Amino acid sequence: MYDTIGIWVGAFFTLAIYSFLYKENPVYRLAEHLVVGISLGYTMVLICNTVILPKLLVPLFAGNHWILIIPGLLGLLYITRFIPSIAWLSRYPIAFIMGTGMGIGFPLTMKAYVLRQLEAAMIPLYASGMPWYEVFGNIVMIFGTLAALIYFFFSKPHKGLFFGTGSKVGIWVIMLGFGATFGFTVMGRISLLIGRIQYLLGDWLHVIE
Amino acid sequence: MKRTVPLMIVMVGGILMMLQYFIPHQYSQVIFNNYLEWAPIVGAFALILGVGSLTRLHTHKIRRKAKNWQYSWAVLIPLFGMPLFGLIIPQSLGGGSDVHGVHDFLFMHIQVPIQSTMFSLLAFYIASAAFRAFRAKSALATILLLAAVIVMLGQVPIGDVFGRWLPNTGLWILRYPNLAAKRAIMLGVGFGMLATNLKIIFGVERNWLGGAGK
Numbered sequence: 001m002y003d004t005i006g007i008w009v010g011a012f013f014t015l016a017i018y019s020f021l022y023k024e025n026p027v028y029r030l031a032e033h034l035v036v037g038i039s040l041g042y043t044m045v046l047i048c049n050t051v052i053l054p055k056l057l058v059p060l061f062a063g064n065h066w067i068l069i070i071p072g073l074l075g076l077l078y079i080t081r082f083i084p085s086i087a088w089l090s091r092y093p094i095a096f097i098m099g100t101g102m103g104i105g106f107p108l109t110m111k112a113y114v115l116r117q118l119e120a121a122m123i124p125l126y127a128s129g130m131p132w133y134e135v136f137g138n139i140v141m142i143f144g145t146l147a148a149l150i151y152f153f154f155s156k157p158h159k160g161l162f163f164g165t166g167s168k169v170g171i172w173v174i175m176l177g178f179g180a181t182f183g184f185t186v187m188g189r190i191s192l193l194i195g196r197i198q199y200l201l202g203d204w205l206h207v208i209e
Numbered sequence: 210m211k212r213t214v215p216l217m218i219v220m221v222g223g224i225l226m227m228l229q230y231f232i233p234h235q236y237s238q239v240i241f242n243n244y245l246e247w248a249p250i251v252g253a254f255a256l257i258l259g260v261g262s263l264t265r266l267h268t269h270k271i272r273r274k275a276k277n278w279q280y281s282w283a284v285l286i287p288l289f290g291m292p293l294f295g296l297i298i299p300q301s302l303g304g305g306s307d308v309h310g311v312h313d314f315l316f317m318h319i320q321v322p323i324q325s326t327m328f329s330l331l332a333f334y335i336a337s338a339a340f341r342a343f344r345a346k347s348a349l350a351t352i353l354l355l356a357a358v359i360v361m362l363g364q365v366p367i368g369d370v371f372g373r374w375l376p377n378t379g380l381w382i383l384r385y386p387n388l389a390a391k392r393a394i395m396l397g398v399g400f401g402m403l404a405t406n407l408k409i410i411f412g413v414e415r416n417w418l419g420g421a422g423k
Contacts (some may be wrong), residue, residue: 006318013319017326021333033283035323038315040260041291045312048296051253055246071247075254082261090258091215091418093251098417099219100244102406103226109406113399117392137385144389145396152397170393175349177390179356180382182339186357187364189332196329199322 011204014196121145144173216412223410263288287315356382 016031056072059065074093081090125138150163151170158167201207226244229237267281295312345351362368363379408414 002314006314009318010322013323014326017323017330020330029277029280030283031323033280034287034319035327036263037284037287038291038320039324040263041288041295042312042316042320044256044260044292045295047253047256048292051249056250056253068246068250071250074247075251078254078258079261081258088211091211092218093254094417095215095218096222097248097252097255098409099222100226100248102219102409103223104230104244106223106227106403106406106410107230109399109402113395113402117396117399121392133381137381141385141389141392144386145392148390148393149396152393171349172352173386174390174393175352176356176382176386177388177394179353180360180379180387181391182335182353183357183360183364183379184383186332186335186339186361189329189335192325192329193332196322196326 007203011200014200140173143169148173148177212415212418215418216415220410220412223406227410260288291315356386 013031013034016027019025020028056068060068060072074096077089077093079090080086080088121142123138123142125142126135147166147170149170150166151158151174153163153167156163158164198208202209225240229241264285267284269275270278270281271285291312294310294315299310299312339357343350343354343357345354359375360379360382362371363376368375368379405414409417
């Protein structure tokens, strides 16, 4: 019974969202508003169950982690945002999260976005037994990365052999990359669409297995 | 107190956390472990701001009977219903344990279908966007079009009808030129993030302070 009602409700809201393809309507608007409320409500439950209760209230009331009062009070300062006269106090928790987050993020960004990428781009163009398309691919990848970087370098005018030709090759590589990404994204969305149609025709209407 | 202290907190916290990464001493580990306990707690309270703002906005709309105010109830009821059924009365619909409660029902049978349908809806819009953008008017637009078509056809069974070269070419595009473009963009994003991190830590970038209380 629970599952049957659930499938009917799910099918109703699936169709409600698809009704937007015709035009915006009250059923679509209802679904749109519901999802905002439910997702934020769900996040509240999740945060309470995974952070507030196990990491703050339970250890605090157990009586041996009084130090946790500090982050608790710091967090409560967010609420001062709603009281204009002391709203500036809400900057303290923001500053704590912002500063420490930036500090932790700096070496990690350097590692993941810069060093690892440079390391992965420094590969041998050819090794014995490597098929021609891989050798060609390595050449495209290494020189393509350089060319695309030249395209994004705006401190010098894109003229001459190095910057001019480099940026032209760079935009070709970027267009190939964007095309591939677009194609990949379309395929992802299409598979989601197939999933919803399977839900409607299979789980709900039992037309397909 | 209003601006200097927050800027100091950012600078001290930022430098301390940056240094602890490079100094694996037990004291720096203690600081880092404490941070890992404190940060989620402080961050969790930010949710109050979101819930408060959303509640204020929609209660305001209901009170003023603004346009489409009825839908505000569709936000507020589940917003407070979910915590009510998830935390305070997590009984099941059958009256037993907390399996298949109202909270789970709302999530599994309303939230999940709506969200996945919304994402699948993008398939239609992305197709119409492609129709408008993918006109082979120039060499660059033609490259974009060809790369997208080859990658798409290479991933479906019909692509094999044209021969194995099509899926292989699609894979090659994804593996080499696509990676080159992505890597260049990633490096650019990385340098941008590093610069922004330093600007915030050293107080050059202060937009995050906002205008609250000046």
